[in-house]
Amino acid sequence: xxxxxxxxxxxxxxxxxxxxxxxxxxxxxxxxxxxxxxxxxxxxxxxxxxxxxxxxxxxxxxxxxxxxxxxxxxxxxxxxxxxxxxxxxxxxxxxxxxxxxxxxxxxxxxxxxxxxxxxxxxxxxxxxxxxxxxxxxxxxxxxxxxxxxxxxxxxxxxxxxxxxxxxxxxxxxxxxxxxxxxxxxxxxxxxxxxxxxxxxxxxxxxxxxxxxxxxxxxxxxxxxxxxxxxxxxxxxxxxxxxxxxxxxxxxxxxxxxxxxxxxxxxxxxxxxxxxxxxxxxxxxxxxxxxxxxxxxxxxxxxxxxxxxxxxxxxxxxxxxxxxxxxxxxxxxxxxxxxxxxxxxxxxxxxxxxxxxxxxx
Amino acid sequence: xxxxxxxxxxxxxxxxxxxxxxxxxxxxxxxxxxxxxxxxxxxxxxxxxxxxxxxxxxxxxxxxxxxxxxxxxxxxxxxxxxxxxxxxxxxxxxxxxxxxxxxxxxxxxxxxxxxxxxxxxxxxxxxxxxxxxxxxxxxxxxxxxxxxxxxxxxxxxxxxxxxxxxxxxxxxxxxxxxxxxxxxxxxxxxxxxxxxxxxxxxxxxxxxxxxxxxxxxxxxxxxxxxxxxxxxxxxxxxxxxxxxxxxxxxxxxxxxxxxxxxxxxxxxxxxxxxxxxxxxxxxxxxxxxxxxxxxxxxxxxxxxxxxx
Numbered sequence: 001x002x003x004x005x006x007x008x009x010x011x012x013x014x015x016x017x018x019x020x021x022x023x024x025x026x027x028x029x030x031x032x033x034x035x036x037x038x039x040x041x042x043x044x045x046x047x048x049x050x051x052x053x054x055x056x057x058x059x060x061x062x063x064x065x066x067x068x069x070x071x072x073x074x075x076x077x078x079x080x081x082x083x084x085x086x087x088x089x090x091x092x093x094x095x096x097x098x099x100x101x102x103x104x105x106x107x108x109x110x111x112x113x114x115x116x117x118x119x120x121x122x123x124x125x126x127x128x129x130x131x132x133x134x135x136x137x138x139x140x141x142x143x144x145x146x147x148x149x150x151x152x153x154x155x156x157x158x159x160x161x162x163x164x165x166x167x168x169x170x171x172x173x174x175x176x177x178x179x180x181x182x183x184x185x186x187x188x189x190x191x192x193x194x195x196x197x198x199x200x201x202x203x204x205x206x207x208x209x210x211x212x213x214x215x216x217x218x219x220x221x222x223x224x225x226x227x228x229x230x231x232x233x234x235x236x237x238x239x240x241x242x243x244x245x246x247x248x249x250x251x252x253x254x255x256x257x258x259x260x261x262x263x264x265x266x267x268x269x270x271x272x273x274x275x276x277x278x279x280x281x282x283x284x285x286x287x288x289x290x291x292x293x294x295x296x297x298x299x300x301x302x303x304x305x306x307x308x309x310x311x312x313x314x315x316x317x318x319x320x321x322x323x324x325x326x327x328x329x330x331x332x333x334x335x336x337x338x339x340x341x342x343x344x345x346x347x348x349x350x351x352x353x354x355x356x357x358x359x360x
Numbered sequence: 361x362x363x364x365x366x367x368x369x370x371x372x373x374x375x376x377x378x379x380x381x382x383x384x385x386x387x388x389x390x391x392x393x394x395x396x397x398x399x400x401x402x403x404x405x406x407x408x409x410x411x412x413x414x415x416x417x418x419x420x421x422x423x424x425x426x427x428x429x430x431x432x433x434x435x436x437x438x439x440x441x442x443x444x445x446x447x448x449x450x451x452x453x454x455x456x457x458x459x460x461x462x463x464x465x466x467x468x469x470x471x472x473x474x475x476x477x478x479x480x481x482x483x484x485x486x487x488x489x490x491x492x493x494x495x496x497x498x499x500x501x502x503x504x505x506x507x508x509x510x511x512x513x514x515x516x517x518x519x520x521x522x523x524x525x526x527x528x529x530x531x532x533x534x535x536x537x538x539x540x541x542x543x544x545x546x547x548x549x550x551x552x553x554x555x556x557x558x559x560x561x562x563x564x565x566x567x568x569x570x571x572x573x574x575x576x577x578x579x580x581x582x583x584x585x586x587x588x589x590x591x592x593x594x595x596x597x598x599x600x601x602x603x604x605x606x607x608x609x610x611x612x613x614x615x616x617x618x619x620x621x622x623x624x625x626x627x628x629x630x631x632x633x634x635x636x637x638x639x640x641x642x643x644x645x646x647x648x649x650x651x652x653x654x655x656x657x658x659x660x661x662x663x664x665x666x667x668x
Contacts (some may be wrong), residue, residue: 009656012665014501015501015504015505015508018501018502018504018505019505019508019509020507022509023509026517026518026521029521030521031521085555094497174656178649178652178653178656179645179649181648181652182593182597182645182648182649182651182652183641183644183645183648183649184600184601184604184623184641184644184645185595185601185620185640186600186601187625187637187644187645190625190637216387286388298510302512302513302605303512303601303604303605306604306605314513317513318605319515321516321517321520322520322605322606324520329517329665332513333509333513333517336509336510336513337509337510338508339510340507340508340509340510341508344508
């Protein structure tokens with residue numbers, strides 16, 4: 001088992017590496033020129049030479065792979081200062097005197113994303129990780145609620161549909177699942193806001209908490225549960241639709257398997273066979289969806305968070321893309337992706353734990 | 361089982377005609393014709409497609425309206441206004457004409473992006489499944505990486521960089537959307553590669569390309585058709601979600617159901633503009649619903665386990 005987990009962890013490394021390359025390509029393709037922005041001064045005209053010198057000092061003339069390495073691993077090992085006079089006295093891969101003014105540059109200070117240095121947000125002037133960390137509780141809160149609602153409704157629906165295969169209940173859950181997948185989330189959200197928020201006035205229109213009397217550590221969830229109702233329902237619809245279908249298929253497969261037939265042949269009642277034998281075994285494939293669902297909800301809740309103004313990481317990403325705040329965009333993309341890989345990893349491990357037939 | 365008894369039985373009767381069993385396609389066609397829900401969905405989809413194709417004829421020929429004339433004195437007309445069957449929008453443009461033209465864009469994007477991504481997925485899937493080896497390892501690594509980045513955020517970023525026209529959007533959606541098909545096709549090819557008819561074809565000296573396209577492809581085409589129906593629907597939804605987030609096709613470029621719906625949502629607080637939300641939303645939901653039902657129906661129709 002430990003061996004299997006270690007092997008899966010090692011397999012995740014090339015994928016993580018690929019993600020860093022893709023994320024870096026986004027930065028390369030991004031419009032705008034940071035050097036011009038850095039040297040811009042409304043009070044004076046900056047000569048081309050100055051712009052070029054600052055650019056050279058920052059390393060824009062280095063070959064792309066070197067720039068990638070600097071972003072990934074930092075540059076404190078590329079140009080270092082061993083005697084502590086503020087000027088570098090040794091360099092690796094990059095020139096000691098990049099701008100050509102005859103004096104060595106100051107030593108590198110970036111630590112690279114691998115050591116958690118995603119730069120500084122252009123808009124908030126803060127560490128992107130700090131910004132994401134501040135938004136993460138809101139997103140997690142919503143996603144846990146969505147998973148709980150989605151699973152407690154989706155699984156029984158699927159089981160019952162499988163037991164009553166071909167009946168009206170089965171057909172209507174099938175129709176419900178298809179409709180639930182076909183209606184755009186944001187339209188559904190808007191219809192709900194109009195009905196429950198505007199016309200009936202029983203639920204708040206959006207947000208996570210009453211803006212009047214706002215307290216900084218958020219009040220406990222039972223004081224503001226009504227803010228959670230609509231986003232959870234709209235977001236859970238897809239989970240309910242998906243899980244009821246998976247559960248139905250999985251349950252049908254188990255019901256038709258040999259050991260269930262044996263159990264029934266031994267004279268056990270339908271209820272015992274369904275719930276003690278079939279249900280427990282048909283839960284195994286579902287366990288594998290759990291991890292990916294949780295983490296894909298993390299990244300995919302941009303639309304839901306936008307409709308209900310839910311202050312989570314999805315909304316942060318949307319704002320960052322709108323503001324061209326690339327450090328934040330890249331940090332959140334990287335973190336979402338890493339979490340997704342982690343989700344797949346977790347599901348593989350869960351599968352191996354739950355299903356003794358799997359060899360590892 | 362004695363030979364004698366069977367001879368006795370056959371004596372005096374005409375030699376039995378060999379009954380030609382129906383092919384998979386005939387069976388599937390038969391089952392689809394029996395499946396009323398799928399047939400209804402198919403009919404609605406065909407009607408919607410025809411409406412989109414003949415958008416110019418219908419709007420200017422029959423109703424005498426177009427989708428771009430702005431009239432500041434004629435905004436927010438309700439449904440049933442003389443001259444504007446479905447009313448007008450915030451700029452006084454005819455809502456129905458815009459819906460018809462938007463159908464061209466939305467269906468067109470969904471269809472072309474789905475076909476393009478399927479083509480990429482099928483070709484790469486067959487190549488990796490057939491040849492295996494380092495190319496397979498590389499592609500698996502590549503799609504695992506691509507799939508690890510959540511879809512909507514990735515699309516947001518790319519669209520923010522490109523600010524796409526309908527044509528670029530098709531390419532972006534296709535380039536990000538082929539991985540699922542590739543996985544499916546790869547798995548099937550992997551299994552088919554060892555089957556007797558493929559081994560026989562190889563023994564007869566058929567080239568790899570011939571085996572892939574003449575012998576393996578027909579066996580996965582049913583899978584491809586099912587995926588096509590479902591992914592067109594999913595892509596129309598993605599396009600509308602992107603429009604809602606402000607990164608779809610811009611309204612100035614062309615109307616699409618997605619940007620009409622999200623444009624309408626901005627105005628929905630006034631009661632006179634409710635129809636601007638209802639119709640585009642209904643068009644998206646109906647189209648996607650039909651496509652999903654067709655996909656589901658096709659899956660049942662092609663399933664050999666459900667033989668009757």
